[in-house]
Each structure stands twice: as structure tokens, then as C-alpha cells.
Amino acid sequence: MTLESAPNAMLDPAGPAPVGSDVPPAQRSRATIAWTVLGVALFLLLSAAILAANAIANLRFDAAIAAHRVAVADAASAGESTATVEADAGVTAEIAASMLAAPDALVDPAAKATFSTAAGALGSVIEAAPATDFAAPTRPMSRPIWFADLDRASSVLAAESERLDAEAAAAEAHAVELAAADQATADSGMAFLEAVAPVAASVEAANGSARNIERIEYRNSVELLSSGVTWGFDASARLDEYVAAAAALQSTHAAEEAEKAGPLYDRRIAVEAYARSIAGGVLLEFDWAPMVIGYGDNGSAGGTATWDTWEGGLSTITLSNSIAEQWGDPIMAALVTHEVGHAITSKCYDLVGEYANDNEPWAVAWAIGQGYTDPNGNGEWLYGHPPDELIERSKGCR
Secondary structure, three states, X not given: OOOOOOOOOOOOOOOOOOOOOOOOHHHHHHHHHHHHHHHHHHHHHHHHHHHHHHHHHHHHHHHHHHHHHHHHHHHHHXXXXXXXXXXXXHHHHHHHHHHHOOOHHHOOHHHHHHHHHHHHHHHHHHHOOOOOOOOOOOOOOOOOOOHHHHXXXXXXXXXXXXXXXXXXXXXXXXXXXXXXXXXXHHHHHHHHXXXXXXXXXXXXXXXXXXXXXXXXXXXXXXXXXXXXXXXXXXXXXXXXXXXXXXXXXXXXXXXHHHHHOOXXXXXXXXXXXXXXXXXXXXXXXXXXXXXXXXXXXXXXXXXXXXXXXXXXXXXXXXXXXXXXXXXXXXXXXXXXHHHHHHHHHHOOHHHHHHHOOOOHHHHHHHHHHOOOOOHHHHOHHHHOOOOHXXXXXXXXXX
């Protein structure tokens, strides 16, 4: 066999084999599948992570919304309750300011000082009210899509909830302090009112010449201060009435004092004091004149008296100046006693009986019953001697 005729084992009639033709097709398919599976797995893992993050962010957002709703509700409740306390405190401050305007001479100075201190403390607490904004809290926005946006929205709501909670707590603490100051002011205000009565008695005593009507109105105003009064505008109104009545009392006292002024002042005061001392509590007011029912000159003296059963009895006694001029003479005392006998009819109306209208016999009898037997003074010389029974009856009226 020759070389030319022998087949070449190194030559392939089909030509050279392509590069890579040494990797079997089945093996190439498995690699592609593996990479594809890995890619899908990574995609699924990433998607799952994103979904999980979104789910968690949504849960946080839901929790933030729920907490925010609670914070808004709590803040609204705190705001309403605090507003009520503030309104009450404002009323108390207004009442206190009105009451503290009462003149010092008409009230107890120590009670007023305590009341003023409490009212000042209340004013300080009112001014120290914390700044709050409950009216328009931040509202939840529409739900975001991505977890990052959800987390940002949750943070905004959480911050707003924290602000509302802090302001609500501050408002509630302020309300507690304010309510305590309000009550302390009201309590000291009531004590202030209760302390007026002793002062009022001394005010009345210092205005002994005041007219009857003003004295009665003054006494009624004092009684109102201690009869069922409770804290409120009514208490302030009653104190205002007392102050007004006191001013009227003092005004009429001053006017009467001016009328009595002059050389006979001290004697007139002595006459009036004597008359009041035997009048059995009947309110007396006096007028003085040069002449009364035609008497008053040349050593004569005259007097008249009215009587009224209103408010326990009151009377106006008119006396001639000559009574003051001759005061110290028993006849003048007898004449004044006779006039008080008329006045006290208002207290002893039932005892006076049939002599209520024809009152002169009663007045004479009452003067005699007081020990004034001189007919020139007790009225007997003018009206006659009263029945002995009436004299005895009059002794029951004191």
C-alpha cells in the first residue's frame, strides 16, 4: 500500500469542527436554566423584600394613624375641659375684681387682703396658660404607595401625635392648677363676705343720724350678705347693694348732722340718744325746728311724732329747738318721753288697742308709766289724765 492511496486519518471530509463543539447541547441547556432560575429567584426575593417592606411600612402607617386619632381625641377632650375651667376662672376673676372694689371702710381689711392675694394668684395662673393648638391638628394624608413615603408620612403623624400629647398634658396640668386657684379665690371671697357683718354694725353705729328708710335698706342689704348667698355674680351684686346702701346711709347721716350743727348740736345729740334709749328698738329719726305746733318760744316747747309698723316700727319725731336749749329740765325729758310713747305704738300696736287712732291718751299714759308724772311735761295738762288701766297697760310696752 502506497502513501498516496492510503486514506489520511487526520482529514475530515466535512471540514474542521467549529469552536466549542466540544460542549454537549444538554450541558448548555442546564446552565441556561440555572442562570434563569437564579435570576428569577433573585427577582422574587427582591420583590418579596419590597412587598415585605411595604407591608411593614403600611402597618407602621396604620399604627401612626390610630395613635394620631387617639392623640387628636385626647387633645380635643383636654382642650374642652380646660376651656371650661378657664371660663369658670375668668368669671371668678371678674367677680373678685368687682368685690375688691368695695371701699376699705365698709369691709374687713384682713379678709380683703387675703381675698386680694388669692385673686392675684388666680390672675397669675390665668396668664400662665400654656400655648396650645388643638383647633386644627395635622390630618393624615392619603396613603402613599412606596414604603419610604409611608415611613415619612408615619414620622409626620408620630411627631404630630407627640405634640398633641405634650400640649394636652400641659393643658390638663394647667387646668388642675387653675381649678385650685379658682376654688381658693371663691373660698376667700365667701370669707370676705362673711366678715362684712361685724364691720357693717360699726358702720351703722357711726351713722346714728341717718334717716329711717336708708337705715332699713342698709340693714336689709347686710342681711342679704349672710342669708343663703353662694359664690357667683349674685354675691357680687349683693355686695354692690350693701355698698350702695351704706353710701345712702352715710349721705343722710351727713345731711342730718348738718341740720343739727350749731351751738345746740351736743344738746340735740343728747336728746336723741335719750329718746332712742327708751324706744324699745323702734327706729327714730329727728327733725328740729324753731317752732313745732305753735310752741318753741318764750320758754315753751313742742313736739310731734309719727309711727309706722313697717320693718318692726319706725317714727319721725319733730322737736322744737327750745327742748335742746332747756335739756336737763325734767319737763323737757317728760315731753320727749311723751313723743316716744307715740313712736312705740308701732311696736306695741296690739297692746295699744283702741288707742291706736286716738293716740294722745296712750302717749300720756306711757310717759306716766315711765315715771314722768309732771303734767306740764307728760302732756296731761293738754290731753287730760289717762285711765289708770291704760297706765298699767302701757308698762307692758318697753
